[in-house]
Amino acid sequence: MNDPKDDIEEIELVPPEEIKAQAQEQINQARALLDLEQSIKTYYQGAQSKREEMKQHKEMVADAYANDKTLAESEEKMKALKMEANKVRDQISATSAVIEAKQKLRELSEEVKELEKTLSKFLLQYKDLAQTNQIMVREGEMYQIVQSAKLVKQSALSQ
Numbered sequence: 029m030n031d032p033k034d035d036i037e038e039i040e041l042v043p044p045e046e047i048k049a050q051a052q053e054q055i056n057q058a059r060a061l062l063d064l065e066q067s068i069k070t071y072y073q074g075a076q077s078k079r080e081e082m083k084q085h086k087e088m089v090a091d092a093y094a095n096d097k098t099l100a101e102s103e104e105k106m107k108a109l110k111m112e113a114n115k116v117r118d119q120i121s122a123t124s125a126v127i128e129a130k131q132k133l134r135e136l137s138e139e140v141k142e143l144e145k146t147l148s149k150f151l152l153q154y155k156d157l158a159q160t161n162q163i164m165v166r167e168g169e170m171y172q173i174v175q176s177a178k179l180v181k182q183s184a185l186s187q
Contacts, residue, residue: 151163151173152173152175154173155173160173161173161174
């Protein structure tokens with residue numbers, strides 16, 4: 029038969045000082061977490077209070093504007109002038125020269141977008157191949173190659 033003492037794994041005894049030190053470290057971490065949480069709550073409540081105060085002051089300013097007759101008259105005059113300016117703008121926009129120029133602007137804008145898209149691909153390839161993020165485009169003009177990223181919300185269908 030096997031001796032039961034052989035089945036028992038050796039247990040490493042930890043000195044009481046080490047246990048106290050570990051316990052104190054855990055207590056310190058818990059206190060730090062509670063202090064941080066309390067600071068977050070305090071600052072959040074402070075920000076909320078200031079937002080409410082801001083809202084009240086914005087309403088006071090809006091009321092002052094809304095109750096001023098001179099401002100109301102000036103805004104009416106401004107609306108009339110804007111309507112007149114829009115009529116003139118529409119007349120100018122209806123001329124064949126402006127219509128052609130707008131069309132040419134749209135075409136050029138699309139061409140620039142395509143050129144920039146292709147340039148971006150080339151720059152990324154250059155960056156990978158040359159192992160550098162700098163390039164001299166013209167004599168004496170050094171440029172840095174910068175990548176950017178953006179978030180595009182996924183539609184429910186593409187998830």
